[in-house]
Amino acid sequence: MMALRRKVKICGINSPASFDAVVEAGADYLGFVFFPASPRYVTPGEAAALAARHAGGPLRVGLFVNPGLDEIDEILQQVSLDILQVHAPVEAIAALRNRFGRPVWRAVGVATPADFPAPDEVSDGYVVEAKPPPGATRPGGNAVLADWNLLSTWRTQKLWLLAGGLNPGNVITAMTQTNAPGADVSSGVETAPGEKSPELIRQFVAAVRRL
Numbered sequence: 001m002m003a004l005r006r007k008v009k010i011c012g013i014n015s016p017a018s019f020d021a022v023v024e025a026g027a028d029y030l031g032f033v034f035f036p037a038s039p040r041y042v043t044p045g046e047a048a049a050l051a052a053r054h055a056g057g058p059l060r061v062g063l064f065v066n067p068g069l070d071e072i073d074e075i076l077q078q079v080s081l082d083i084l085q086v087h088a089p090v091e092a093i094a095a096l097r098n099r100f101g102r103p104v105w106r107a108v109g110v111a112t113p114a115d116f117p118a119p120d121e122v123s124d125g126y127v128v129e130a131k132p133p134p135g136a137t138r139p140g141g142n143a144v145l146a147d148w149n150l151l152s153t154w155r156t157q158k159l160w161l162l163a164g165g166l167n168p169g170n171v172i173t174a175m176t177q178t179n180a181p182g183a184d185v186s187s188g189v190e191t192a193p194g195e196k197s198p199e200l201i202r203q204f205v206a207a208v209r210r211l
């Protein structure tokens with residue numbers, strides 16, 4: 001049986017150098033963070049200017065935290081997004097799918113089996129990470145490792161990306177141990193919060209491609 005090619009997403013793209021590095025490395029997805037409290041926040045105009053640097057290439061994912069429908073509508077008028085990644089209750093997902101006609105990935109913080117998405121959930125995919133630490137100012141992007149042992153017990157037919165605290169040095173072990181079909185990284189390819197390293201981006205994508 002042929003092994004499935006694992007997916008890789010680089011999130012928090014906020015500069016021409018990081019955008020170009022993700023395209024050149026051949027990642028599957030790149031993420032724009034539309035959450036103002038994040039050090040990776042980009043305005044819709046900035047995201048559009050970055051996206052215009054290269055047609056095709058990685059699919060564009062927009063990251064939102066408890067978004068309003070009108071907020072996403074307004075952003076989509078400025079920048080074309082292929083996928084919506086949302087930190088939102090499961091009850092909000094159907095409305096987002098219906099309104100925008102794009103795949104919606106729900107970001108899920110997992111600490112116990114009870115946190116795993118239900119098999120009949122309507123989300124098109126998941127970004128699965130640890131729950132944010134106490135006092136965190138954002139629900140993700142905190143460089144916290146998920147419980148890989150716990151995740152190795154989860155089964156789903158849908159695409160899911162393992163996230164949280166990944167870097168070029170641990171992503172192979174993380175994906176092997178959890179059997180995750182994809183990996184998502186932000187902090188682990190940065191030299192400081194919000195400062196992406198083209199070299200670390202290259203190393204991260206190359207590591208996933210070795211699997």
Ligand SMILES: O=C(O)c1ccccc1N[C@@H]1O[C@H](COP(=O)(O)O)[C@@H](O)[C@H]1O
Pocket residue numbers: 011012031033035038039040063065087127129138139140141142143144163164165166184185186187188
């Ligand atoms: O990156 C952010 O600032 C962010 C803000 C709000 C919600 C999610 C965010 N990032 C996502 O969090 C995970 C893990 O990131 P990290 O590698 O641990 O930094 C990833 O899905 C990011 O897309």
